[in-house]
Amino acid sequence: MPTQHTLTTKERFAIPRQEMPAQRADERNKNFKEVNLGYTAELAQKEALRCIQCKDPACIKGCPVNIKIDQFIKLISDGNFLGAARKIKEDNVLPAICGRVCPQEDQCEKTCILTKKHRSVAIGNLERFAADYERETGNVELPTVKASTGKTIAVIGSGPAGLSCANDLIQLGHSVTVFEALHELGGVLVYGIPEFRLPKDIVKSEIDGLKKLGVNFIPNAVAGRSVTVDELLKEEGFDAVFIGVGAGLPWFLGIPGENLLGVYSANEFLTRVNLMKSYQFPDNDTPVFNCKGKNVAVFGGGNTAMDAVRTAKRLGAEHASIVYRRSEAEMPARLEEVHHAKEEGIEFLMLMNPLEFIGNDQQWLTGAKCLRMELGEPDESGRRRPVPIKDSEFILPIDMAVISIGNGSNPLIKQTTPDIEVSKRDTIVVDINTMATSKEDVYAGGDIVTGGATVILAMGAGRTAAKAIHEKLMGTVIQ
Amino acid sequence: MHKIVSTIFLAENIKKIEIEAPRIAKKRKAGQFIMIRVGQTGERVPLTIADSDPEKGTITIIVQGMGKSTRELNSKEAGDTVSDIVGPLGTPSHIEKFGTAVSIGGGVGTAIAYPTAVALKEAGNYVITINGARSKELVILENEMKAVSDEAYITTDDGSYGFHGFVTQKLQELIDSGKKIDYVLAIGPIPMMRAIAEVTRPYHIKTMVSLNPIMVDGTGMCGGCRVTVDNQIKFACVDGPEFDAHQVDFKNLTDRNKLYLPEEKQSAEAFSHQCNLQ
Numbered sequence: 217m218p219t220q221h222t223l224t225t226k227e228r229f230a231i232p233r234q235e236m237p238a239q240r241a242d243e244r245n246k247n248f249k250e251v252n253l254g255y256t257a258e259l260a261q262k263e264a265l266r267c268i269q270c271k272d273p274a275c276i277k278g279c280p281v282n283i284k285i286d287q288f289i290k291l292i293s294d295g296n297f298l299g300a301a302r303k304i305k306e307d308n309v310l311p312a313i314c315g316r317v318c319p320q321e322d323q324c325e326k327t328c329i330l331t332k333k334h335r336s337v338a339i340g341n342l343e344r345f346a347a348d349y350e351r352e353t354g355n356v357e358l359p360t361v362k363a364s365t366g367k368t369i370a371v372i373g374s375g376p377a378g379l380s381c382a383n384d385l386i387q388l389g390h391s392v393t394v395f396e397a398l399h400e401l402g403g404v405l406v407y408g409i410p411e412f413r414l415p416k417d418i419v420k421s422e423i424d425g426l427k428k429l430g431v432n433f434i435p436n437a438v439a440g441r442s443v444t445v446d447e448l449l450k451e452e453g454f455d456a457v458f459i460g461v462g463a464g465l466p467w468f469l470g471i472p473g474e475n476l477l478g479v480y481s482a483n484e485f486l487t488r489v490n491l492m493k494s495y496q497f498p499d500n501d502t503p504v505f506n507c508k509g510k511n512v513a514v515f516g517g518g519n520t521a522m523d524a525v526r527t528a529k530r531l532g533a534e535h536a537s538i539v540y541r542r543s544e545a546e547m548p549a550r551l552e553e554v555h556h557a558k559e560e561g562i563e564f565l566m567l568m569n570p571l572e573f574i575g576n577d578q579q580w581l582t583g584a585k586c587l588r589m590e591l592g593e594p595d596e597s598g599r600r601r602p603v604p605i606k607d608s609e610f611i612l613p614i615d616m617a618v619i620s621i622g623n624g625s626n627p628l629i630k631q632t633t634p635d636i637e638v639s640k641r642d643t644i645v646v647d648i649n650t651m652a653t654s655k656e657d658v659y660a661g662g663d664i665v666t667g668g669a670t671v672i673l674a675m676g677a678g679r680t681a682a683k684a685i686h687e688k689l690m691g692t693v694i695q
Numbered sequence: 696m697h698k699i700v701s702t703i704f705l706a707e708n709i710k711k712i713e714i715e716a717p718r719i720a721k722k723r724k725a726g727q728f729i730m731i732r733v734g735q736t737g738e739r740v741p742l743t744i745a746d747s748d749p750e751k752g753t754i755t756i757i758v759q760g761m762g763k764s765t766r767e768l769n770s771k772e773a774g775d776t777v778s779d780i781v782g783p784l785g786t787p788s789h790i791e792k793f794g795t796a797v798s799i800g801g802g803v804g805t806a807i808a809y810p811t812a813v814a815l816k817e818a819g820n821y822v823i824t825i826n827g828a829r830s831k832e833l834v835i836l837e838n839e840m841k842a843v844s845d846e847a848y849i850t851t852d853d854g855s856y857g858f859h860g861f862v863t864q865k866l867q868e869l870i871d872s873g874k875k876i877d878y879v880l881a882i883g884p885i886p887m888m889r890a891i892a893e894v895t896r897p898y899h900i901k902t903m904v905s906l907n908p909i910m911v912d913g914t915g916m917c918g919g920c921r922v923t924v925d926n927q928i929k930f931a932c933v934d935g936p937e938f939d940a941h942q943v944d945f946k947n948l949t950d951r952n953k954l955y956l957p958e959e960k961q962s963a964e965a966f967s968h969q970c971n972l973q
């Protein structure tokens with residue numbers, strides 16, 4: 217096999233981007249096993265050779281946590297897979313997860329120099345490969361933990377923001393306790409993103425790693441109900457609190473008929489299926505809408521909508537469709553998910569807006585009255601605004617509707633800790649350099665600050681907060 | 696894991712269970728509930744905290760065996776464990792000195808109303824309790840209710856004990872007798888709560904009901920528990936479970952609670968079968 221040193225740039229350009237091996241579409245749309253199978257070592261090394269090892273790698277600027285992408289890819293092409301994994305972990309504690317779920321085409325792969333003329337280096341796939349290799353070969357090394365500082369920090373929420381914050385703080389020698397509202401740890405990684413995209417074993421093994429480092433996890437603890445932020449600081453003696461509670465309040469459309477039987481929020485549908493494992497009903501007790509042979513429409517165009525519609529298909533839906541008010545080009549979902557969804561037989565109904573849900577006399581959903589749209593002038597977000605086409609109303613016959621138009625902030629912390637400043641949208645206001653809130657010794661990060669965003673941004677915020685908390689508590693500066 | 700400390704059947708199919716949950720025992724207020732998951736494959740089931748002992752670190756729940764989850768829970772004995780308990784959830788009952796407060800419980804609703812009746816008494820109200828059951832054997836918490844009431848009434852549908860008739864009739868009787876009632880709390884089957892709302896509506900008596908929609912997380916994350924109150928969507932697990940009875944859309948709640956009837960039946964039958972085999 218050629219190495220980094222023997223190939224000319226021209227020869228590198230001649231290597232096509234290595235496709236990710238995947239389960240066949242007509243098989244995987246009937247099971248919950250992971251769609252992507254992962255690169256083999258050979259595929260990974262071949263893909264790694266496509267990287268021209270830029271002097272000033274543009275890809276790094278596209279990665280929110282600035283992974284040393286050129287260096288880890290070089291290690292892969294040299295066959296030093298463990299070295300690659302460790303290089304990534306210097307900047308990203310959850311590479312097996314980010315390699316799978318980052319919207320790479322908007323981040324590292326967007327800025328990769330090859331994107332201009334060729335297809336970008338498959339950075340996400342390579343990151344996943346290195347992380348999986350390290351884990352599957354049993355070579356995950358526990359990082360060293362510094363001597364105890366005697367400081368204790370409470371982390372609220374065990375999503376990516378909370379986990380990355382806990383990880384950095386424990387390594388710096390602090391004692392860390394994570395309070396999680398649900399009975400499982402991992403946040404959206406376990407209750408939202410389905411098994412077929414992110415196997416729960418991977419999340420579990422990352423959390424097990426944190427447990428081994430000494431992080432104390434308390435599930436079934438709802439901050440604001442089981443314990444308040446003030447009680448953590450004053451009665452339980454924590455020196456600082458990090459709030460990473462995510463964006464967990466589903467929005468509804470606010471149209472008539474939304475309470476009919478068969479209308480779900482994406483959060484409820486995905487929570488039932490993923491967290492409560494209702495795809496294994498009756499072996500697991502929690503039921504979910506019986507999709508077999510039914511028409512299911514998911515309203516929305518983001519990752520959550522793609523996850524919901526592909527889940528409905530896997531539960532046996534005859535027709536599983538995405539209904540979106542703009543056109544496909546404006547959909548915020550990861551490209552790979554849209555591509556996979558299409559292969560799996562998901563129907564895309566674009567430029568359509570629901571006006572009302574219609575039910576039968578038993579109150580079961582039978583259809584959605586929709587309006588056709590066309591694209592007008594760009595709006596504030598730069599996307600072309602959908603405008604209704606006059607007299608274009610029609611009824612879309614459906615048995616189940618899943619509303620996936622985003623989430624607001626859960627009100628519990630706000631209600632019980634009024635001295636934390638929140639925005640008009642109820643997100644927590646922070647200083648973005650330190651993630652400090654308006655309340656002394658309280659920090660926040662992730663979706664509760666930004667509104668629904670991405671795993672990597674939430675992780676980055678958790679790390680920024682960990683650094684600031686350490687510096688504040690110890691009176692030192694980390695370089 | 697939470698250990699069950701003691702259990703006792705209060706009536707056929709209604710069990711009182713005391714479980715270790717120290718954090719919750721310290722914090723809970725009247726009107727709040729827990730979500731419980733009996734085993735690793737279990738549902739998350741909402742149950743009101745009937746009582747607690749902060750010193751001992753225990754809470755008490757009173758459970759009516761309905762389907763698989765509640766019957767499985769009711770098959771547990773002291774020394775057994777349940778996987779998960781989270782709480783206290785929900786907005787506590789609004790307690791103030793209203794004057795004369797009537798607490799009405801139907802069936803296992805009596806257990807849900809009990810902690811709030813206690814709190815109303817502690818706040819200095821003149822407390823009247825009306826607790827209904829189908830027949831004498833199903834009457835629960837009679838002594839406990841008497842102890843917190845200035846006036847306590849029991850009604851049975853078949854007349855086998857106490858007042859012969861429905862709780863609504865007893866309430867109407869009290870109103871007709873000229874008693875000034877300032878506040879009513881009614882908890883029980885949906886048709887009962889709906890009927891109480893109609894009794895008090897013409898008199899403009901402030902009336903609260905505790906709603907029991909199907910829940911999943913109980914923390915405001917899924918919206919499955921949404922109910923229509925004053926034509927607005929509310930999440931019962933965070934905004935409730937108590938709401939103004941005169942504003943609640945009871946029909947929608949009744950309909951939505953039928954969402955999983957076939958699945959509930961399937962689970963219950965499988966559970967009975969499993970019990971019979973043992």
Ligand SMILES: Cc1cc2nc3c(=O)[nH]c(=O)nc-3n(C[C@H](O)[C@H](O)[C@H](O)COP(=O)(O)OP(=O)(O)OC[C@H]3O[C@@H](n4cnc5c(N)ncnc54)[C@H](O)[C@@H]3O)c2cc1C
Nearest residue numbers: 373375376377397403404408439462662663669670671674
């Ligand atoms: C279905 C779905 C698919 C997605 N797909 C992608 C994707 O492909 N790529 C991507 O980058 N991003 C994706 N996202 C977005 C991404 O998951 C989030 O941006 C990210 O998880 C935010 O992390 P977080 O730590 O801020 O919050 P979360 O992951 O939401 O975690 C918050 C945790 O806090 C807990 N909590 C909440 N309130 C309390 C409380 N009061 N007390 C204690 N605990 C509490 C919650 O139970 C939860 O476990 C997706 C989101 C969803 C819903």
Ligand SMILES: Cc1cc2nc3c(=O)[nH]c(=O)nc-3n(C[C@H](O)[C@H](O)[C@H](O)COP(=O)(O)OP(=O)(O)OC[C@H]3O[C@@H](n4cnc5c(N)ncnc54)[C@H](O)[C@@H]3O)c2cc1C
Nearest residue numbers: 741742743757758759762763764765907908909910952959
């Ligand atoms: C806030 C609240 C407090 C409650 N307190 C008590 C209590 O103190 N004692 C008590 O005996 N019962 C209480 N209930 C009702 C109890 O939660 C249900 O009876 C129980 O969930 C039924 O589960 P199952 O599997 O045994 O029966 P299933 O066969 O699943 O269902 C029987 C009936 O219970 C309802 N139900 C089913 N699943 C749920 C769910 N996840 N959440 C809510 N309702 C559901 C359905 O309407 C169904 O018709 C309370 C409910 C709520 C919402």
Ligand code: SF4
Nearest residue numbers: 279314318323324340
């Ligand atoms: S963390 Fe995400 S953005 Fe950064 S290199 Fe990995 S895949 Fe790209």
Ligand code: SF4
Nearest residue numbers: 267268270275328329
């Ligand atoms: S920009 Fe692309 S080619 Fe350049 S170092 Fe990064 S991944 Fe390699």
Ligand code: FES
Nearest residue numbers: 913915917918932
């Ligand atoms: S039970 Fe999920 S929001 Fe209330």
